[in-house]
Amino acid sequence: MYALGKKLRMSVFGKSHAPCVGCVLEGVPQGTEIDTEAMIQELALRKPSKGIGTDRVEKDLPHIVTGVCNGKADGNPIIIEIMNGDVDDSKYLPFMETPRPGHADLPALLELPKFDITGGGQFSGRLTAPIVAAGSIARKLLEEKGIRIGAFCRSIGPVKDVSDRTLEDAVASRKFPTRACDGKLDRKYDECIMAARADKDSVGGVVECIITGVPIGFGGIWFESLDAELAHAMFGIPACKGVEFGKGFAITEMRGSQSNDAYRFDDGRIVTRTNNMGGIVGGMADGADIVFRVAFKPTPSIGAKQDTVNLKTCQDAELEIKGRHDPCIAPRAVSVVEAVAALVLADQMERGL
Numbered sequence: 510m511y512a513l514g515k516k517l518r519m520s521v522f523g524k525s526h527a528p529c530v531g532c533v534l535e536g537v538p539q540g541t542e543i544d545t546e547a548m549i550q551e552l553a554l555r556k557p558s559k560g561i562g563t564d565r566v567e568k569d570l571p572h573i574v575t576g577v578c579n580g581k582a583d584g585n586p587i588i589i590e591i592m593n594g595d596v597d598d599s600k601y602l603p604f605m606e607t608p609r610p611g612h613a614d615l616p617a618l619l620e621l622p623k624f625d626i627t628g629g630g631q632f633s634g635r636l637t638a639p640i641v642a643a644g645s646i647a648r649k650l651l652e653e654k655g656i657r658i659g660a661f662c663r664s665i666g667p668v669k670d671v672s673d674r675t676l677e678d679a680v681a682s683r684k685f686p687t688r689a690c691d692g693k694l695d696r697k698y699d700e701c702i703m704a705a706r707a708d709k710d711s712v713g714g715v716v717e718c719i720i721t722g723v724p725i726g727f728g729g730i731w732f733e734s735l736d737a738e739l740a741h742a743m744f745g746i747p748a749c750k751g752v753e754f755g756k757g758f759a760i761t762e763m764r765g766s767q768s769n770d771a772y773r774f775d776d777g778r779i780v781t782r783t784n785n786m787g788g789i790v791g792g793m794a795d796g797a798d799i800v801f802r803v804a805f806k807p808t809p810s811i812g813a814k815q816d817t818v819n820l821k822t823c824q825d826a827e828l829e830i831k832g833r834h835d836p837c838i839a840p841r842a843v844s845v846v847e848a849v850a851a852l853v854l855a856d857q858m859e860r861g862l
């Protein structure tokens with residue numbers, strides 16, 4: 510339920526307003542260097558940026574409880590805790606009676622008898638902090654094999670990045686709060702998010718992920734295929750509403766003669782001329798960069814008045830949300846997508862697929 514992976518296996522625990530959130534990461538080979546500084550840097554990229562993110566301020570300092578000795582994995586499960594500090598339960602209590610449309614409140618209240626609604630409970634984006642921490646360890650395992658991962662915001666609301674992008678562009682997006690690939694787009698994305706915020710509303714966005722250095726044949730087949738496991742894991746990230754590889758749904762408008770990525774030899778290496786498949790065929794890497802996009806919906810908690818129901822009076826009701834929320838999830842989700850991709854690939858690598 511809360512776990513991802515089979516051999517490199519991460520499970521998350523905690524809730525948004527519990528004392529902490531955290532994860533248990535099993536299967537990290539003994540002796541793997543654990544770079545706490547890199548982990549802190551990755552966590553900083555997930556933090557909300559002023560204006561375009563929630564006003565909740567968390568230090569996000571990971572505490573490695575066990576599993577690491579002298580900076581190296583000791584072969585036992587690694588437990589990472591991240592404390593919650595800036596919590597305010599009061600703003601969430603009304604949702605017990607008037608659930609937020611678009612959030613998990615209604616099904617959770619009806620289905621989970623002990624559901625603690627404060628902060629969105631276990632459905633909060635807060636649980637993505639330990640995922641990013643675990644992802645930084647997975648990333649290290651992949652980098653040792655020459656596999657690199659980078660993501661960026663391909664669009665925010667109606668504002669689209671229409672340029673061809675590389676891993677280097679994705680890495681450059683780390684400089685920009687909206688995770689755009691350049692300063693001009695960063696300003697446009699920022700304006701779009703701030704306009705929604707001013708209207709007490711929210712916007713969605715698309716995160717694109719590029720993975721380089723994956724050898725031809727890497728990945729499982731059928732239900733263990735690389736694209737199947739990546740998509741499955743991406744849909745586990747709160748607010749994900751779609752995943753597409755390569756040309757994605759647009760591939761249906763092409764003919765096979767256009768969509769097939771033709772092979773050629775380049776200095777003795779097999780390469781593809783195009784990358785419509787997103788670097789995966791038959792569930793396995795075809796040597797091209799792996800490229801996929803993840804759609805994040807507009808943040809459900811908005812200040813504008815919405816229709817809902819009152820579960821106590823069984824009457825129709827209205828709701829105006831007062832708490833602190835991200836007006837757009839996508840910029841913060843970029844580092845989560847990178848982390849989840851790293852965990853999936855590192856797990857497939859450890860499984861020898």
Ligand SMILES: Cc1cc2nc3c(=O)[nH]c(=O)nc-3n(C[C@H](O)[C@H](O)[C@H](O)COP(=O)(O)O)c2cc1C
Nearest residue numbers: 612613632633634747748749809810834835841842
């Ligand atoms: C990084 C991140 C931050 C999020 N911040 C918020 C937020 O501030 N307010 C909110 O209502 N939802 C936020 N969400 C989304 C909710 O957690 C999510 O919509 C909710 O759990 C329902 O799940 P679903 O959207 O996958 O159906 C965030 C998600 C992520 C990944």
